[in-house]
Amino acid sequence: MSATDWRVKELTPGQLSERSGVAVSALHFYEREGLISSRRTSGNQRRYTRETLRRVAFIRISQRVGIPLSEIRSALDKLPEGRTPTRRDWETLSTTWRTDLDNRITQLTRLRDNLTGCIGCGCLSLGSCKLVNEHDRLGEQGPGARVLDVQLNCAAKPEAC
Template sequence: MAINEGLSIGALAARTGLAVSAIRYYEAQGLIRPWRNAGGQRRFDRADLRRLSFVMIAQQFGFTLPQIRAELDRLPGQRTPTKADWTRISAGFRARLDEKIETLTRLRDNLDGCIGCGCLSLPNCALYNPTDRAGEKGAGPRYLMGDRPET
């Protein structure tokens, strides 16, 4: 296949492992932008392989489609991301991933303890969160959100 012919949606699906319906969904979300050939068929640039791979990986890390689209939209003219682009994008994602890892570590380490939810139903909540002191810091499971019990 000549490079200027572009990829059919079927070829893109075969190469990425995505269903055609998923590719159409990502298109509707503005993550990829196909063009039409002289026969009116939808075609994709080879760079869309990289874009879709990035989408798939970013989703596995828990990023939302709006977050992913915001990063991809920063690339001028929908061009293929360069090494510098990926370095910039990954730096931002790395910071968010570090925050998620910290939260998951707290969750794992405190799974059997007080999470600062204010229920006061566990016997040790009287020690960790007497009179729901965690509630003074805001709503939700305060200790899993990063607040620390006062000692």
């Protein structure tokens, strides 16, 4: 992009991709998911406003810290008239998301600390399993596997186990 192109009011998908570092296919995905929008030219080509750069940056940073796209979309939907998030919006949302991130950190730390003792066999009735069957809760239901493929789910949401 030439030095004067930064002043353009609308960007092609290629220009937005270059400026944001996001693949064109990802931009199209974001658009299908309702995270960003474009207008169509008379030739049916997409054009994005320059403000879309900030929305894409907001999406990328949010994803990078582990926020699901559904939560990102919900946050963006709350902005009046679909406007671009401001610094104040980010501060508000990051404060809200901080608790969730702290919980995820705790869960991942728990997974890491207990992973060595996990043999991943699926029996889940081992009295020593601290990941899925702490205090042998599932052993009270009888022998054998009670829940399969639950190790990662329980590590992510131990309150559900």
